[in-house]
Amino acid sequence: MNTDTRSAPTRVLVITGDVLGAKMAGPAIRAWEMSKALHASGCEVRLVSTQASTLTHDDFTVAEVDERALKGHVEWCEVLVFQGYTLSTFPWIRKSGAIIVSDIYDPMHLEYLEQGKDVSPRVRSKQTEYISEVLNVQLELADYLLCASEKQRDFWLGQLAAVSRINPLTYDRDPSLRSLIDIAPFGISNTPAAQTRHGIKDEVPGIAVDDEVILWGGGVYNWFDPLTLIRAVDKLVHTHPKLRLYFLGVKHPNPDVPEMRMAAETMQLADELGLTGTHVFFNTEWVDYDDRVNYLLDADIGVSTHFEHVETACSFRTRILDYLWAGLPIVSTDGDTFAELIRSHNLGEVVPPEDVDALAAAIERTLYAPDRAVMSDRVREFGQTMTWDRTLRNLTEFCAAPIMAGDRTRRSTPVRKEVLRAFGRLRHTIFWRRTENLRQLIRKIVPLR
Known part of the structure; x- marks a missing residue:
């Protein structure tokens, strides 16, 4: 436990390499919510994007920065919170006197094993090696690290051991190593979801107000399996003609993130089965962060399907947090962190990977369950255990009394x-x-x- 007692608020700089704006993906959303939570906890906060920013906040600075401007912010801060490629893009940060917090909620090297299937074997191998080294540098230099789940933490502890961060200095300070790496999952809004307009029903041509909507609440990436979902929908529409599947976003808001092969294959399969525009619908843009609630509350259930691989095992599907916020019963593939939560808290159904019949049956049972309203209340109630003020508590408590890692002065460059x-x-x-x-x-x- 940190024993630092300070009167002045801690100066915290949050850096993201993602786009901060009306339309945001996971990394930007997380940086935005971290900044709000840190301010609410009493820290003096600055949030900067090295990509682009159009956001403002009444209580803290939000800015788009080039390298020169970033240096001024780094010199100002006492604690630096970052994610992604920041340390590799700006290696001079390593020499700053700031206490460094690395947000490794996204195991990027595992994601790339699937994402990289779209490129040549040589490029895929080199890029996987590069991303692994980017993460190793973070693990070697960070004073404190945050990940999304206990399963992820076990994974990262192995990689920390490989780069010699589990050593007598870090162990003797805290044998649990919680002071080195702990959990800070993605969260949901602290305020209840409230609809201000229709986003899907009676708004999207082909979807009426009394249709039954299944929501795919995020991007279509190579590590997901929307193909099995579309085939399951194809089985169901003959007996449930009012069933509709809506993909909330296809085009990523960050221009540096390319459209992935799976997105094209998904739209192609829907076309081949004659479902596009009648039972399967694609929003080819990206929904505004503050407007997504109007789409979530137009849905009847939420779905997340993926393949069985190591990325799944270490993932923390952020779209399911939105389902919890909106009270949407969930149908999900087995194998990730949320599968056990769905089962143990009776939040929906869990099915084996790539099983069309099992998925179709689970959707049918969940969507047409007589007690679906009761299940929805249960989902919403469980969601209150995962609000941002709760999930980011380890970060806010650390920044209230920040401390360098026990091995910082002995650490190798x-x-x-x-x-x-x-x-x-x-x-x-x-x-x-x-x-x-x-x-x-x-x-x-x-x-x-």
Whole structure:
């Protein structure tokens, strides 16, 4: 536990490489909500985007920055909270005196194993290696790290051990290592969801106010499986002609994020089955962050389907948080963190991966359940345990009394780490074994100190 007692508020800089604006994806939303929570907890906050920003806030600075402006903000702060590629893009940050908090809620290297299937094997291999090294640098240098779940934390502890961050200095300070890495999941709004207009029903051509809407509440990425979902819908529409599937967003708001192969395949399959515009609908843009509630509350259930792979096992599906906020019963594929929550709290149904029949049956049972309103209340009630003020508590408590990691002064720089790794590899070579006698002679002549 931190024992720092300070009278002045902690100066915290939050950096995102994502677009801050009316339309935001997960990283930007998280940075925005972190900034609000930190301000509410008493910190002095600045939020900056190295990409683009059109947002403002009455209580703290929000800005788009180039490298020169970023240096001024870094010099100002006591604590620096960042995500993604910030340290690799601006390596001089490593030499700042700020306490560094790395937000690793997104295991990017696992995502890229699926995303990279769209590029050549050589590019995929090199990019996976690069992303892994980007994350290793963060793990080596951060004073405090945040991830999305206990399962993720176990995964990151393994990678922290691999880069020597689990050592006597960090362990002796806190054998649980919670002071080094802890949980700060994605959250939901602290205020209840309230609709101000229709976003889908009687608004999208082909969807009437009395239709039954299944919502796909986010982007269509390669690690998801919307194809099984569309095939399940195709099975159901013959007996449930008023059923509608609505994809909330296809085009990512960050221009640096390309459209993925799965998005094209999903729209192609819907066309081939004759479902597009009658039972399956695509919003090809991205819904404004503050307007998404009007789409969520026009839906009857929420769905999330994915494949069985390591990305799924370590994921924390942020779209399901929106379903909780809106009180939407959930149908989801098994294998991720939320699957067990859905089962244990009776929030909907969980099905095996890539099983069209099981998915169709689960959708039918959930969408047409006589007690769906009761289930909706239960989902909404559980969502109140995951509001932003609760999920970000570890971050706000750390920033109220920030402290450098126990091994900060003894930590190797990335360059020295690479030298040590190369030296370690050398010790296992034939050359090293053959020169043992020579090295023994040198040690006798020039004793090592």
